[in-house]
Amino acid sequence: MRMQLCVLALACTVGLAQAKGTDSAALGKTLTPMGSEMAANADGSIPAWTGGLASNAGTVDSKGGYSDPYAAEKPLFTVTAQNLTQYQKFLSPGQIALFKRFPDTYKMNIYPSHRSANLPKEVLAVSRENVAKTSMADGGNGLHDYARGIPFPLPTEGLEVMWNHMTRYRGGSYERISSAALVRENGATSYVRNQSLINFADTVGGLEPGSNILFMFKSRVLEPARLSGEAVLVHEPIDQVAEPRSAWQYLPGQRRVRRAPMIAYDNSARYSNGLITADNIDGYNGAPDRFDWKLVGKQELFIPYNSYKIGSRDLKYDAVIKPNHVNQDLARYEKHRVWVVEATLKPGARHIYAKRRFYVDEDSWQIAQSDQYDSRGELWRSGELHAIQQYDHGFTYNVLETSYDLISGRYYAGGLANEETEPMRVGFAAKTDDYTPSDLRRWAK
Template sequence: MRKMIAVLALSVLAANVMAAVSPEEAAKLGTTLTPVGAEKAGNADGSIPAWTGGIPKNAGAVDSKGFLADPFASEKPLFVITAATVDKYKDKLSDGQVAMFKRYPETYKIPVYPSHRTVNLPADIYESIKRSAVNVKAINDGNGLENFTGNRYYAFPIPKNGVEVLWNHITRYHGGNLRRIITQATPQTNGSYTPIRFEEEVAVPQAIPDIDPAKAANVLSYFKQSVTAPARLAGNVLLVHETLDQVKEPRLAWIYNAGQRRVRRAPQVSYDGPGTASDGLRTTDNFDMFSGAPDRYDWKLVGKKEMYIPYNSYKLDSPSLKYDDIIKAGHINQDLTRYELHRVWEVVGTVKPSERHIYAKRHMYIDEDSWQVALVDHYDGRGQLWRVAEGHAQFYYDHQVPAYTVETLYDLIAGRYIALGMKNEEKSSFMFGFAAKAADYTPAALRSEGVR
């Protein structure tokens, strides 16, 4: 009898994991919930305002290189959290943020500004989200998606468990096909660094006219990354076919090595394999705050809470800044950062007993308005807090796209960090909506991309 009850309980649990929401529940999108599934109302004391549609596409000027004016440039911090005052605010900070104050008590600070709910998306993306709500189901123990077709965005706008929240980050809107030129830094403890320059592009199957639908059925996106500096790394190119269900079909990756003039499969570009030119300071799945397959972890949904997270980071993206203005010893220049109080989804990933990963636990905080991961605390196998990630976000209001200005990952033990995504000194900001061809994302195309 007990065995039958256990089996029945597991069946009910499986049904809950698998089920899409009802049309009645999906009707909350755009009414009590925003079109992406956030709470429309503000909080009780008004420190988080109600969502009223985000900021308009003409919220600020756009310069000749595509950089955006800061719509909130005139605002001053409400207060600045320091090591002396951190205990007063720790209920709205992650353990990792609190640890940063202890590690760098003289220099780390969190300037808190008024909160603005800036995010809004194009109308066709909102329609995709409605379709996802009533159609998409998790399969393969939450590691794949069923009925995720057409414009594939935000698989679970009304999530019921931790892995569904994570899927919303993985499947969020990046603006269609995206090109960017960015710089990565891995400073030594004294702040010295060598800039690593990347030219990257992301293309989605639904925006590649000549793609073979059968071949792209399990592909979420195509990613290409070329290293252009320093000279010792220039010419190496990475190509990734990001699969949806990576248990069914693992991520496909190839690297063109300029020194060898060869294209090779790259199975190490996954999970805790080393990130490109990262000096061992990040894993492959640290990219984009979290990327790749969720299958090595059990994901627990803790709930929602209010936290101070990096937000509306326009000042940090200013083309008037040099990288030397941003990169400092221990952490980036916190005087250039902006934090706001926002509601986040709290999710804890714990490595399954049958799996391995250098991060035994990942404690994540995901912004409700954009579904972007805002903060992650990473723990090692001994249960020790090891690395602290912050995603400094901004909203590209001219294209209605939320994205990261800079991703930082701080190693509390080594006293070093990695900053990825800076473009202040580059010739252009993000370029959205470029025309992509299927032939550009084949291993055969890699050789022509590399330069020596």
């Protein structure tokens, strides 16, 4: 174990040195246009980036289901509790804990690695411009001179990596219907189905120039019937310390819109029964001011990637959702380089997590894996984001997001759309009037 830690520390030091010594001229040469390393790793198990998946890499059916460009591939090998020690240097502590918690059923099928991520040319162009102009404001709690794209393609600080995740391009706007599953220790499962819309600031007409808005978001429950019509509206600031997140809630029984309770930090995410916090949705979101952030460096890790199989619209939810963990026969893992960012709770600050580690894919800037620790320093929860490259739209997006409670054996699985018959809608414009409390009441009905 000591040898593994030394190797990781050396790799991290080299990675940071490379980042600090580069400028925008490296983008598109030694670095990809997104800021990741262009070259393959030493043994070739992580290939060189050659442009990502083309827009015609597959087909998208009428339900929004993506064909799998890698469907014919077989696993290179399978990691199990029995051979865990052979591969644990490529696993996070949370992943290792899942093997130990469920030694008879948990496994990871490791496939050939494909660096499928890419972004539209216009997003990459503005990302290059951000190198010279965008900076963190207010101790890292916000951004100066940022409108869109990757704010920090050449990060040297942990918060810069996290801002890359939180602002990453997702088509500018999207509308989708999905479900979240709450799986109890005995395997009993309940679902909540909802419809969500999000518009990032550059797709919203009517915003004041220089507005502090990052995006506007609204969501309503479709099922079960007892929750149907409940809705929430969020105005997400870029700097949530200068201007806290604004949120409103509509409850059909009251027939009125009220200011929502605080939807931030460690408040329980809606309908998750406490299994994920508000700032744990999408891996991490929101104000970062309660933590000290450290950029540990880079690591080669087995992470969910090119998850077309587990996100297939030909599956039923009960094929994906199983007791203890999702169906690992459907999950695809590949070795990729990730940025490792550690967040430690500040003295005097309050949060149920005292420490967190995030593993951010270098190509897509999306969190792929996260580990959460309690106030005693014990590993408590581990999460994964299973994503695909939406090749027709040119961005990476989750088809499944999990949070495993390693103590209780319960877990949460969000973003499920396997049984949906309508495709995700991407790239539409909105007005500020579409995201007002009065609009929320009308829309929720």
